[in-house]
Amino acid sequence: MxxxxxxxxxxxxxxxxxxxxxxxxxNKVALQQIEAETKELEKYLTAQQENSKRASENTAKLDQEKTKASGKVWEIKTKFTGGDRVLEFCLESLKRTELLFHYIIGLPLSEDAPSYTIDDLKSEASSIEGEGAATYTRIPTLSAGWLTIEADSIWSKIIVGSQEGSVAEFIAKTRNSDWVKQGLQYISDDKDPQACPFCQKETITKNIIYSIRQVFDEDYEQDVKKLESFKIRYEALTSGMTLQDISNSPLASKKLVEAWNIASEALKASVRENILHIGNKIKSPSTQVVLTDTQSAVDVINDLIADLNVLIETHNDKLANKKKTRDDIRSRFWALMRWDYDQTISAYSQLTLDLKGEASKISQEATRIGADVTASNGKLAALRKQTxxxxxxxxxxxxxxxxxxxxxxxxxxxxxxxxxxxxxxxxxxxxxxxxxxxxxxxxxxxxxxxxxxxxxxxxxxxxxxxxxxxxxxxxxxxxxxxxxxxxxxxxxxxxxxxxxxxxxxxxxxxxxxxxxxxxxxxxxxxLFRVFKNTNGSAVIPMKYEEIQNDYQSYWSIIKDQASPPALIANCMRNIVEYFFNFVQKKDFNNVFQKPALSGDKFTAFYRYMNRESHSLGQNIFDIKEFDHNVFKEGLRLIFEECGYAEHYQAMSK
The missing domain is CATH 3.40.50.300 (P-loop containing nucleotide triphosphate hydrolases)
Known part of the structure; x- marks a missing residue:
């Protein structure tokens, strides 16, 4: 240069x-050798350029695939840093395309799909953050004291009283002891005879009453009292059982709540049915009844309580160790993202593997060609030293x-x-x-x-x-x-x-x-033209026919309002000086004596046009007097007042 x-x-x-x-x-021989070796060198250099082009194309393809894959993966950032932002903390330090992409492709892919969902992670994250992040109390297990009553053998016992005596034999033969026992309440021990409560005939004597009462002896009465006591206890124990409503618990899953509701309703139904059976047994002690064993329903409920308590303990532990919990959520979040975006990552990895293999071949070829170029340059240098x-x-x-x-x-x-x-x-x-x-x-x-x-x-x-x-x-x-x-x-x-x-x-x-x-x-x-003004520089193509002489160039400059003020003012003076002094042969100073230019707004214009030295135009910068429109108007008036309006219009186009 x-x-x-x-x-x-x-x-x-x-x-x-x-x-x-x-x-x-x-040295003609050396010159011939130099010429031949130069041609060889040119071949190597051409091969080097082609190899470099292949390398550039390979690199561009790598960049293209990376841009495509990283753009797809960037969906993670846009999705989880907007909306509810519950999981935004998982992207801390990863909110740049390059960082996010390199992070996720470096993660190992799990063998099986994660068993949890994004909603699960959101729920878990929400449970340890904000106002809703509170500890929960363990739910007590169901204490079923009524189970021993259900297991008593009395429910299968036939309670009929004494079997001795002719009346007892008759009652046993007819199998209506419960009916007879109910009728005793309608008989008085003082009347003899008295009406039978069943047939309304005067057939009941004291002897018959005594024989009947002997049937329902002390053992019978004890069994009946036991039945009544069981009924009171069973009703008290079952009515006092506490079955919490866990459907509103944020830790209980839908499946757990459904199982809980089914088990609770089954237990309540069994208890109601057993109370009916107990009442029937008391009414008919001789009748065998079978109570439903509620042990299985109680076990199901207690198992569900145990499961929920595990969740409660886990939640409380997570709340007590928030950092550990957040790290665990973050780890599982990225394991899920790695699985979800495996198709994109695997395709990119395979393509880059192929392209890097190609790049290795190109690099090896470049090394070989480079060695040829070095050797050829060495030969040429040695030959040139001779000449x-x-x-x-x-x-x-x-x-x-x-x-x-x-x-x-x-x-x-x-x-x-x-x-x-x-x-x-x-x-x-x-x-x-x-x-x-x-x-x-x-x-x-x-x-x-x-x-x-x-x-x-x-x-x-x-x-x-x-x-x-x-x-x-x-x-x-x-x-x-x-x-x-x-x-x-x-x-x-x-x-x-x-x-x-x-x-x-x-x-x-x-x-x-x-x-x-x-x-x-x-x-x-x-051909090119270089323009330079306050907006900067520009290089634009130019036709030969567009080339101007100096006078035309002055007009181009003053029409460009972005040109420096001092340059515009100087070019205006040069135009006036060239046209009136050299073309029209008029005195330069007389041009400015026109009345139209005597106004105050043309003072600065007159002063700068009338300076003896063009170099003083730089002072325009110092006193801030330059007004492009006023200066253009002043120049127009000079040509119009002197009778050259058409020339001004032609040059202003």
Whole structure:
């Protein structure tokens, strides 16, 4: 790149120019070998580029698959950090796509699907957080004291009283002792005879009453009293049993609640049925009854209570150890997520495995090609050492100086690999005696040789891109022409360079470099315009026909409101000066004597248009007087008042 940095690096800080090594044409055999080896090197470099392209495509595919998979996995973050956010703590430190993706693909996949759901984890997390996070009391087991009553043998005993005597034999024969016993309540011991409670005949005597009462002796009465006592106790024990309603317990599952309700209803139904059987036994002691054994229902209920108490103890333990509980929930959450997203993760893992295998092959190929390139470069370096020199560069630079018309100084060898500027009158400090223009010329000739040659004897030529940044800013027109011709001959028309960029502010220099043939220009050159204003810089394509002269450029600048105020003001003055002084041959100052421009709002415009030095336009920044619209109106009035309104309109389009 030829710019100010190049000048500083090679000239302004050094008197000695570094040698430029070019191929000598004396060793034809070495040159032929260099040419052949260069072609081999080009083959290797082409293969290297193709291999690099494959590597880039492979990397892009890896990135694409990763983006696709990580995008799918990112659903976890969006789902659980929104809404109820109960499980958001599971994503702490994982709320970035890269972190989340690397975390989940590093988790092992469980052999079986998790037995729990997200709702289970949410319920568990909610139970230890917030206002609802409270400990629960254990539920006492059901103490069933009535079970011994149900197991008593009296319920199967036939209670009929004494079996001695003719009346007892008759009652036993007819099997109606319960009926007879009920009838005794209607008989008085004092009357003799008295009406039978069954047939209403005067047949009941004291002897019959005595015989009947002998049947229902003391043993009978004790059994009946036992039955009545059992009835009172059974009813008291069963009515006092406590069956809690666990349906509202947040720890009881639906299945447990259903089992509880079924067992509770079964127990209550059995108790009600047993109470009926006990009442019937008391009414008919001789009748055998079978009470339902409620032991199994009680066992079911107590087993369910035990299960619920386990849940209560577990909950209380989790509440007492929140951190451990949260860690456990987090672990199970990710185990579930790993299972749910296994299809995405497995597909990505397989694809990346294949792509990484391909990448390994590409890398091995790159190593092999790199070794070939290194070996070829080594051969070329060895061959070039047989042919390189700096004398040819010295001759070319001196020839260029003569061609331009400079004969006051030249370049001479200095040491083994350097050369320096020499004047006949001043050998010691010749470089510092050069003018700026002469320094530019010698530096550009040196730059040309540097582009053609190499910095070291062992260097291998590579394709070059040349950038030349406005090399004629301090040159006279004669040198501008010569530099333009050199660039055209040795850069633009020379196919040895991959690309050449030339930047310039000068329209004259621009025309020197562009091809006059539109066909050749379209084939080999691209034209661009660089815009720079307060909004920044922009580079846009430009057609040859769009190129303006300086006067037209001034008009373009003042129409761009984003241009710096000082630049706009200066360009307006240049327009007025160019048009009226040089085109219309009118005195510059007389233009501003028009009455239309005497208003106060044009004071700043008049002052800056009438300054003797354009450079003072920078003061606009200091006093903040610049108003783009006022300045444009002032310029319009100048042309209209002087009779050139049409010119103003044409140039303003």
């Amino acid at each position: 030829y710019n100010q940095s190049f000048l500083n690096d090679y000239f302004y800080e050094e008197d000695n120019l570094r040698g430029i090594f070019t191929l000598s044409k004396e 390189v020199n700096i004398e040819e560069s010295i001759e070319n630079i001196n020839a260029g100086l003569v061609e331009i018309g400079i004969d006051g100084f030249s370049v001479v060898p200095y040491g083994e690999n350097f050369y320096r500027i020499s004047r006949a009158a001043d050998q010691a400090n010749a470089f510092h005696s050069l003018s700026e223009g002469e320094k530019t010329v010698i530096s550009f000739l040196y730059f040309m040789e540097l582009c053609k040659g190499q910095k070291t004897a062992a260097a291998v030529p590579q394709p070059k891109v040349v950038v030349i940044d406005d090399p004629i800013s301090s040159l006279s027109h004669l040198y501008v022409f010569n530099i333009g011709q050199l660039i055209k001959k040795y850069f633009i028309n020379d196919k040895m360079y991959a690309q050449v960029f030339v930047l310039t502010h000068s329209l004259y220099f621009f025309y020197e470099l562009t091809h006059t043939s539109s066909e050749k220009r379209a084939e080999t050159q691209h």
